[in-house]
Amino acid sequence: MQYLVSVVDDNAGLATPEEMAAIDVFNERLQAEGHWVFAGGLGGPDTATVIDNRGAEAVVTDGPFVESKEHLAGFWIMEAPDLDVALKLAAEGSKACNRKVEVRPFL
Amino acid sequence: MNVIDVEEAVTRAHRAEWARVVAALTRRFGDLDVAEEAAAEAFATAVERWPSDGVPPNPGAWLTVTANRKAIDRIRRDSKRDDKHKEARMVLDDDPPEPLGAIEDERLRLIFTCCHPALAMETRMALTLRMVGGLTMPEIARAFLVQESAMGQRITRAKAKIKAARIPYRVPSAEDLPARVSGVLAVLFLLFNEGYLATGPGTDPVRADLTAEAIRLARLIRALMPDDGEVAGLLALMLLTEARRTARVSASGELVVLGEQDRGAWDTALIAEGHRLVRERLASGVAPGRYQILAAINAVHTFARDVRDTDWSQVVALYDQLIRIDPSPVVALNRAIAVAEVDGPEVALAIVDRLGGRLAGYHAYHATRADLLRRTGRSDQSRAAYDRAVELAGNTAEVAYLIRRRDQLG
Numbered sequence: 376m377q378y379l380v381s382v383v384d385d386n387a388g389l390a391t392p393e394e395m396a397a398i399d400v401f402n403e404r405l406q407a408e409g410h411w412v413f414a415g416g417l418g419g420p421d422t423a424t425v426i427d428n429r430g431a432e433a434v435v436t437d438g439p440f441v442e443s444k445e446h447l448a449g450f451w452i453m454e455a456p457d458l459d460v461a462l463k464l465a466a467e468g469s470k471a472c473n474r475k476v477e478v479r480p481f482l
Numbered sequence: 483m484n485v486i487d488v489e490e491a492v493t494r495a496h497r498a499e500w501a502r503v504v505a506a507l508t509r510r511f512g513d514l515d516v517a518e519e520a521a522a523e524a525f526a527t528a529v530e531r532w533p534s535d536g537v538p539p540n541p542g543a544w545l546t547v548t549a550n551r552k553a554i555d556r557i558r559r560d561s562k563r564d565d566k567h568k569e570a571r572m573v574l575d576d577d578p579p580e581p582l583g584a585i586e587d588e589r590l591r592l593i594f595t596c597c598h599p600a601l602a603m604e605t606r607m608a609l610t611l612r613m614v615g616g617l618t619m620p621e622i623a624r625a626f627l628v629q630e631s632a633m634g635q636r637i638t639r640a641k642a643k644i645k646a647a648r649i650p651y652r653v654p655s656a657e658d659l660p661a662r663v664s665g666v667l668a669v670l671f672l673l674f675n676e677g678y679l680a681t682g683p684g685t686d687p688v689r690a691d692l693t694a695e696a697i698r699l700a701r702l703i704r705a706l707m708p709d710d711g712e713v714a715g716l717l718a719l720m721l722l723t724e725a726r727r728t729a730r731v732s733a734s735g736e737l738v739v740l741g742e743q744d745r746g747a748w749d750t751a752l753i754a755e756g757h758r759l760v761r762e763r764l765a766s767g768v769a770p771g772r773y774q775i776l777a778a779i780n781a782v783h784t785f786a787r788d789v790r791d792t793d794w795s796q797v798v799a800l801y802d803q804l805i806r807i808d809p810s811p812v813v814a815l816n817r818a819i820a821v822a823e824v825d826g827p828e829v830a831l832a833i834v835d836r837l838g839g840r841l842a843g844y845h846a847y848h849a850t851r852a853d854l855l856r857r858t859g860r861s862d863q864s865r866a867a868y869d870r871a872v873e874l875a876g877n878t879a880e881v882a883y884l885i886r887r888r889d890q891l892g
Contacts, residue, residue: 376648457650458600459658480647 376480377412377454378461380468383475384448390416394473401471405453410464416449448474452481488533495541496525500616501702502542503549505588508651514595514641516553518613524549587706589614590653597666598649605640606669607676612637614702615695625676625692666703667716667773670696674720678727679877693724711763715774718759722780725752730879737883741789753784775804794823811840815847827857845874849884861891 390398405411420439427434439446451468455461461478469476500521507517524545538544596609608626611617617625623633643649654662677692700717707713729747732738760781763774770778779800786792801817815837822830831854834847841847852867868888875881 457648458598459650459654461648462600478647482646 376456376461377452378458378465379479379481380451380453380461380465381447381477381479382416382449382451382468382472383445383477385445385475389419390448390472394471397471397473401468404467405451405464410453410455412452412454414449414451417447420446445475448472485533488537491537491541492525492528492532495528495545496616497698499542499545500525501589501592501614502587503545504613504616505592506546507549507553508592508595509588510550511553511557512651514613514644516556517549518641520549520553520556521545521616523552527552589702590706591651593666593703593706594653594662595644595649595651597662597669598644599662599665600647600649601640601643603669603672605636606665607673608633608637609640610669610699611673611695615699617695621691625689663707663710664712667712670700670703670720671716671773673699674723678723679880690727693720693727696720697724711766711768712771712773714759714763715771715777718756718763718777719773719780721752721756721759722777722784725749725756725784735879735882736886737877737879739883740783745787745789748784756784757781770803772804772808775800775807779804792823794820798824811837812844812846815841815844815850819850822854822857827854830854831858843874845871845876845880848874849880852884852887856887856891864888865891 402411402414405414420442423439425436425438425440427436449472453461453464455464458478458480461480465476465478503521503524504514504517507520508514511517527548528541528545532538593610593614596613597606601609604626608622611622611625612619619634619637620630622637623630626633653659674693674696677689677694677696697717697720700713700720704713704717725748726740726743728749729743729745730738738744756777760774760777763770763777779797782793782796782800797820798817801813801820804813805817815834818830818833818837821833831851834851834854837847848867848871852864852871855861855864855867865888868884868891872881872884872888875884
């Protein structure tokens with residue numbers, strides 16, 4: 376079972392060196408214990424480009440698809456047997472990156 | 483066998499066996515939805531068949547076997563329609579539950595799953611009433627004053643989340659157990675309070691159906707976890723509160739405060755049971771948690787045959803103990819009410835006034851202040867505080883009481 380753990384940023388800052396170091400330690404643990412699938416940090420919302428190619432031609436728009444105070448700053452994809460394990464890992468991830476996280480199961 | 487006897491047998495079996503049947507089926511089929519539906523069908527079949535066939539010698543076994551058949555029928559139907567059904571099972575933990583005392587019971591898994599912290603509090607209460615309590619959807623909707631369709635959706639969403647996000651069907655590990663038990667107790671306490679202090683203008687001031695159900699569930703958890711002090715504490719607290727239920731609202735629907743209640747109308751059997759539990763916890767010598775202290779406070783009140791016999795300094799001492807583990811302003815407010823009886827209303831008023839910043843939106847803060855201001859002869863200020871309390875109070879009996887008190891001011 377895989378879970379997406381999204382990192383929610385509400386103060387629009389990049390991770391500090393201390394936060395980066397804590398994230399590294401946490402990632403190593405995920406790998407050592409077999410929970411690691413993938414993880415990554417994202418550029419800020421102002422680096423986003425929206426593309427809509429449902430019509431005749433692709434429409435390219437500058438900026439995020441939704442303006443909000445909170446944005447997705449990064450994510451983990453974790454392997455866990457059930458939600459209790461995923462929540463426990465996510466709680467440690469939240470502590471390491473010093474941000475809120477959201478846990479969602481993959482279908 | 484006559485119809486009344488059969489009806490009684492079905493009702494008895496429903497109370498005793500519903501949670502067990504749902505739990506056993508969830509364990510076997512890994513699906514709350516299948517378990518709930520099959521259990522409901524099995525009970526419907528009992529209603530149909532028992533009058534002519536007679537009540538089986540072991541109703542629980544009969545219901546489990548019947549429900550198992552119904553579940554298998556449904557799974558066959560579903561798997562013809564959708565082969566992927568089997569993949570979407572809940573995670574089952576094959577290990578036996580952590581030893582929690584003498585009894586290991588499937589129902590514990592059910593309770594912990596229904597009260598999982600990843601579900602919203604209202605959802606936990608509704609799911610617990612349905613899956614563990616066996617209340618019907620219309621009954622639960624009525625209890626929470628929402629439309630049946632809205633309640634049905636809430637429960638359907640919860641079951642879907644449990645399955646999709648893999649909320650496990652197991653008793654938590656020993657290290658998580660204390661936090662998860664207190665989560666379960668919080669669900670039961672909220673249920674009880676919703677019954678005891680029902681809010682809403684068109685609502686009965688006390689919902690006996692909800693308080694009774696909360697007590698029944700607390701008894702079940704107590705039977706499953708007999709060594710947990712807080713479980714015993716919460717059950718005792720509920721019993722000692724429930725014992726005063728009929729004395730607490732007058733014939734005209736007005737709240738009767740503790741000091742003015744007809745103590746002869748209290749339920750002595752419930753009080754004796756509550757006192758027994760409190761004594762048992764005291765004898766254990768283990769430091770009490772919040773529910774045990776609240777139960778002890780209620781034991782002091784129910785011990786006094788006359789309000790004048792109340793050992794108020796004991797009540798204050800217990801609140802002091804409670805404040806050390808729960809330094810919330812609401813606890814401080816309740817402590818102040820006891821302080822007024824020991825050190826006088828002036829001292830209590832000074833304590834209460836310091837809480838105003840954090841409790842300005844809480845009706846009981848204004849009601850307490852109003853009473854203390856009245857007792858210290860400040861009628862005008864008291865009237866203003868009663869006005870504010872009336873504005874904020876949601877319970878019809880409490881509003882009626884506050885208005886009468888305000889109008890009695892000279």
